Amino acid sequence: MLEIKNLHVSVEGKEILKGVNLSIxxxxxxxxxxxxxxxKSTLANVLAGREKFEVVKGELEFxxxxxxxxxxxxxxxxxxxxxxxxxxxxxxVNNMYFLKAAINSIRKYRxxxxxxxxxxxxxxxxxxxxxxxxxxxxxxxxxxxxxGGEKKRNEILQMISLEPTLCILDExxxxxxxxxxxxxxxxxxxxxxxxxxxxxxxxxxxxxxxxEPDFIHVLIDGKIVKSGPKELAQKLEEKGYSWI
Amino acid sequence: MKIDEKKIIxxxxxxxxxxxxxxxxxxxxxxxxxxxSVVRFISKKKGEPKWLLEYRLKAFSHWxxxxxxxxxxxxxxxxxxxxxxxxxxxxxxxxxxxxxxVDPEILETYNKLGIPLDEQKMLANVAVDAVxxxxxxxxxxxxxxxxxxxxxxxxxxxxxxxxxxVKQYLGSVVPYTDNFYAALNAVVFSDGSFVYIxxxxxxxxxxxTYFRINAANTGQFERTLIIADEGSHVSYLxxxxxPMRDENQLHAAVxxxxxxxxxxxxxxxxxxxxxxxxNGKGGIYNFVTKRxxxxxxxxxxxxxxxxxxxxxxxxxxxxxxQGDRSVGEFYSVAVTNNMQQADTGTxxxxxxxxxxxxxxxxxxxxGKGQQTYRGxxxxxxxxxxxxxxxxxxxxxxxxxxxxxTFPYIDVRNSTSQMEHEATTSNIGEDQLFYCNSRGISxxxxxxxxxxxxxxxxxxxxxxxFAVEAQKLMEVTLEGSVx
Numbered sequence: 001m002l003e004i005k006n007l008h009v010s011v012e013g014k015e016i017l018k019g020v021n022l023s024i025x026x027x028x029x030x031x032x033x034x035x036x037x038x039x040k041s042t043l044a045n046v047l048a049g050r051e052k053f054e055v056v057k058g059e060l061e062f063x064x065x066x067x068x069x070x071x072x073x074x075x076x077x078x079x080x081x082x083x084x085x086x087x088x089x090x091x092x093v094n095n096m097y098f099l100k101a102a103i104n105s106i107r108k109y110r111x112x113x114x115x116x117x118x119x120x121x122x123x124x125x126x127x128x129x130x131x132x133x134x135x136x137x138x139x140x141x142x143x144x145x146x147x148g149g150e151k152k153r154n155e156i157l158q159m160i161s162l163e164p165t166l167c168i169l170d171e172x173x174x175x176x177x178x179x180x181x182x183x184x185x186x187x188x189x190x191x192x193x194x195x196x197x198x199x200x201x202x203x204x205x206x207x208x209x210x211x212e213p214d215f216i217h218v219l220i221d222g223k224i225v226k227s228g229p230k231e232l233a234q235k236l237e238e239k240g241y242s243w244i
Numbered sequence: 245m246k247i248d249e250k251k252i253i254x255x256x257x258x259x260x261x262x263x264x265x266x267x268x269x270x271x272x273x274x275x276x277x278x279x280x281s282v283v284r285f286i287s288k289k290k291g292e293p294k295w296l297l298e299y300r301l302k303a304f305s306h307w308x309x310x311x312x313x314x315x316x317x318x319x320x321x322x323x324x325x326x327x328x329x330x331x332x333x334x335x336x337x338x339x340x341x342x343x344x345x346v347d348p349e350i351l352e353t354y355n356k357l358g359i360p361l362d363e364q365k366m367l368a369n370v371a372v373d374a375v376x377x378x379x380x381x382x383x384x385x386x387x388x389x390x391x392x393x394x395x396x397x398x399x400x401x402x403x404x405x406x407x408x409x410v411k412q413y414l415g416s417v418v419p420y421t422d423n424f425y426a427a428l429n430a431v432v433f434s435d436g437s438f439v440y441i442x443x444x445x446x447x448x449x450x451x452x453t454y455f456r457i458n459a460a461n462t463g464q465f466e467r468t469l470i471i472a473d474e475g476s477h478v479s480y481l482x483x484x485x486x487p488m489r490d491e492n493q494l495h496a497a498v499x500x501x502x503x504x505x506x507x508x509x510x511x512x513x514x515x516x517x518x519x520x521x522x523n524g525k526g527g528i529y530n531f532v533t534k535r536x537x538x539x540x541x542x543x544x545x546x547x548x549x550x551x552x553x554x555x556x557x558x559x560x561x562x563x564x565x566q567g568d569r570s571v572g573e574f575y576s577v578a579v580t581n582n583m584q585q586a587d588t589g590t591x592x593x594x595x596x597x598x599x600x601x602x603x604x605x606x607x608x609x610x611g612k613g614q615q616t617y618r619g620x621x622x623x624x625x626x627x628x629x630x631x632x633x634x635x636x637x638x639x640x641x642x643x644x645x646x647x648x649t650f651p652y653i654d655v656r657n658s659t660s661q662m663e664h665e666a667t668t669s670n671i672g673e674d675q676l677f678y679c680n681s682r683g684i685s686x687x688x689x690x691x692x693x694x695x696x697x698x699x700x701x702x703x704x705x706x707x708x709f710a711v712e713a714q715k716l717m718e719v720t721l722e723g724s725v726x
Contacts, residue, residue, distance in 0.1 A: 048681045052673070076683035084681075088674045092696025101692060102682035109683060141696070158682060 001026050001197060002047075002166060007058035009039075009046050013057070016042040018222035026165070027194040031208065031233065032201045034219035035241050040201045041085060043219070044170040046200075047218070048082035049075050062166065076102075077109030081164035083155040085171040089143040096138040099124065099161060101139055106162055124161065129191070131157045132183050150178040156187045167191075168199045173207040185210035205237040251503055273332040273462065278325055280304065283431055286331050290400050290434070293407060293682045303420035303430035308448045310424045317616040317648055318556050320492070320529065320695040328494060330432040332462040364493045373398060373437045385449065390449050394478075395440040398673070399467050402438035413471055417500040417537045417564070425496040425558075426533040433498070436466035441476035441507070450706055454482040463494040470500070472507035472689035474540060479510040481709055492520075492555060497532045505540030505567065509547070512705050513561075514713055517553035519720075522611070524583030527555025534561035538570035538596075546573040547590070548704040550713040552720040555584060560618065562591035565599035565627070575701040577713070579720050580613025580645070588618035589650075594627035594660070602636040608696050609645035610721055620652040621659045630660040638668040639697050641690070 002024040008031055009017035016039045024030055034040050046053040049072035060067045062078060070078070077223070090098065104114040115123070124138060131153045152172055159167055169188070175182055188198065189211055200213065208230065216232040218222045218241070226232070226244050233244070254398035274285060283304050287297040373396065389396050395406060402410050411646045437453040454467060472478055501509050511534075520527025530553075533614060536545035547561040556629070563572025574590035592601035621632045638647035649666050671693050679689035695702070695714055702710045 048677075050677050050681075051392050071685075072677060072680035073685050076681055082681050084678065088678050090675055090678070090693060090696060093692055093701045097680075098679075098692070101684055102679075105685065105688070106683035162682065173663070214383065 001064050003059065003061040005059040007046075007060060008056045009042055010054045010056050011042065011052060015044070015220055018060070020218065020219075020222070020224055022224065023163060024166070024197050024199070027192070027196055028215070029192065029200065029211065029213045031213045031216045032199060032205065032219055032224075033236060034128065039169055039217045040219055040220045043093075044082055044168050044201055044226065046071055046086075046201075047075075047168055048080060050171070064100040073105065074109065075104050075160070076164075079161055079163075079165035081153075081159050081167045083159060083167065083169040084170045085174070087143045087151045087155055089141065089146075091141055091144055093142050094139055095142050096121075096124070098142045099138065099158065102158065104160055111138065127157055127160050130160060131187055146177040146226050149177065152176055152184060153187075155182065156184055160191055165195060166197050166199070168201070170201045171203065173204060181207060183212060206231045208233050220244065268642065269503050273329050276327050276329045276599070278328070278432065280526060286432060286434060289331065290403070292403060295411065295444075296403060299415070299420075300431050300442055301489050303427050306420055307424070307427035307431055310427055310581075313558075316558050316618070317614070317650075318558065318585040318587050320556050320585075323492075323494060323529070323627040325428075328440045329462045330465070333434075333435055335611045338373055340367075358540070367721065373451075374456070375503045384392045388448065393442040393445055394447050395438065396451050399436040399469070402469070403578040406438070406440065409471065410438070412422070413469055413500065413502055414619065415500075417502060417535050418498050418533050423533060424453065425531040426498050429467060429498040429533070432463075433465045433467040436497070439470040439471075439478065441470075441472045441478045444475040445473075446476065447478040450479050450481060454483050455707045456663075457511075462663070463496065464494075466497045468497070468499040470502070470509055470511070472501075472503045472509050474505045474541075475507045476504075479512070479706060481512045481706060482517065483514045492527055494529045494531065495554075497534075499534040499561075501530070501534075501536030501545055503538050503540055503543035503545055503567075503570075506542045507540060508544040508546070509536065511536070511561070511600070512709060513549040513551070514553045514705075514709060514716065515549065515553050515557075518555075518717060519582065519584050520555040521555050522537055522582040524555065528553065528575045529556045529558075530554035531556075531558045534559065535563045535564065535591075536562070536572070538567050538572060538599075540598070542569045543567050544571040544573070546571075546575070546704070548575040548701065549577070549588075550701070550705070550716065551576070551578040551586060551588060552716050554586070557584075557586035557587045557588055558589055559586075562593070563601065564593045564595065565601065566595045566629075567599075568596040569598045569600075570596055570665040571599070573704075574601075574605070574619075576605045577608070577698045577701045577717070578606070578615060579608045579673055579717060580610070580615045581720055582611040583610075585614045587616040587618055589617045592622070592632060594621075594623040594630040596634070599627055599630045601630075601632045603632070603636070604700050605634075605636045606701055607636070607638040607647055607692060608641065608697070608717075608721070609638065609647050610641035614646045614648075615717070616650065618650045618652075619664060621654070621664075622652075623655045623657065623662065625656045628657055628659045632658075632662045634662075634664045636664075636666045637697065638666075639694070640668065640670050661674045669678050690721060694721060 004022040007017055007020040009094055032040055042053060055068050058216055101119055107114055172184055185207055213230050216228055218226040282301050287300055299574050418426050420427045441447050503509055517530055518530035538545055545563050551557055565572050572592050578586050578588050588604055603619055605617050607617055609615045617636045623630045636649050640647055647668055651664055655662055675693060676686055676689050702713055706712055
């Protein structure tokens, strides 16, 4: 579903990704690891369509459609979701209102009717249980005054509410305590199915204790230098990136 | 910038001001210029008593000694006060006894503006006084109000029918010596609204005045006087629009509010005068003096304003808290887009003991808009245990606009408390991208973020107008992000 070929990406004139190749099929879970500054977050942002990340060369296709000139909101409509490393606050806008706007924008894009308030609320209550947040959570302003763990769980809440087919999780595990980590990992696991793929960007092997990735990729200096099965992550944890 | 976004922005920028049409109607207008004969003409035209003519003439000789205020952070070419016509009225201008006698063209104008004056079609439970250029055209629901003892009529009628009340309160909160524009208003004001709520009466419906400037080369100088007698309560709303014209037009109104013991006035404004085109051509100069006096103990005056229109705004709705335990509030959302300029804020003067004031000001600047919050909080020596809380937040959209804050604080006793908070922020690229990545378009994201920012103020507006205000903000800010 996702084809990345020889992707070169610049940020403010500086080349960060220098020829990334990656192919992802429905149902797969890919993990991208790598040292700080290797370009992991750049990859996540360019997939989601952030404007300042400029594709200078290469191809980027999602379900056989080029993403290069597609607006980020349309990418979301097409089924992409990015869980942010640092979700930003929006003062005065409550979480429920935000979620409803997001869900209905995407439903509209997909040619579905908008959800009415009752159906929406019922749906959100169920999703809240999955990420173990109580109802009051949705009445708070978006990411304002949330703890680190709450922010990440909120990202997962959005993910499972927006029904994407490709989920990109940018360091969703960092800053989480053991319990929160388990909740997030379970949320992701339960959400896996044959049609949905995941890209998990992480520094640590620990999240992988709870999940079964299909591939581990090592990104160093803007290129994927090694790919392998789950065991590769353990080896990296033991030996560090210099081993490669 | 992506192609789609550019298209949205271009469309929005080229969108016309929705209320910019002109009503073609026969009217009576005097030649431009201001001298004593003009003052006498206006007074005679309105059949005013001698005391009011004298009041105008005194104001006129005072006005001639004044110069325009220049301390506000706004710039515009010098106004030639002799080039303005000071009286315009639709013909026929005989006293109207019912709506049937109103020129159908004018009724149609208000219909187009979404303010039907036909009582069957009216907004439920809102009485409207419609002011067209210089005269009040119609006041609805008069009978229902009369049953409750509430007086709601045009200023001219009030002068004839309730001269004692007018005489007692006119200029008692904003004297003609107050400032240049207040003096000018006292000289040439032609009409406006008058409200009196009797003792222990809760006004049974919202009162509303809808101002419309139609004629070219005229100024609009209306005067509003609201008196809430002991233990009474009223909620009042004003709205305003004007045609699109290439020349600037002056609007210099005066609003005076008085609350006696335990009374409350809630005054809301949705100001949508023509702001000029995107290059700054045309638009209304909105130079307005609004002030309320909480004369009685435990009385309350609350100003809520949503300011989206006008080329230049100069406006400081204020409260004089004379009565012990009286309360003053100011909730403001002001938007400046394109070339608009606004210098707006409030004054809270604490005189009585245990008085309390709250200021919540939200400024939004986009395009090349320039906006200033200017507020004064003065707590006098005898105003023991008084409290003020001020919060002034500004949001900037784009990198060519400006936001400025000038708080003046003067506390003269040691038992009072004063808090001031101020923030300035951008609508960040990161906030917009966050919304985009969740499927929300940039336009929707901006209006969501701005509405979130203004929430504390919008919730103070009467329900149906809060919705209006939100829509208005969306239109005003459309295409401001690029």
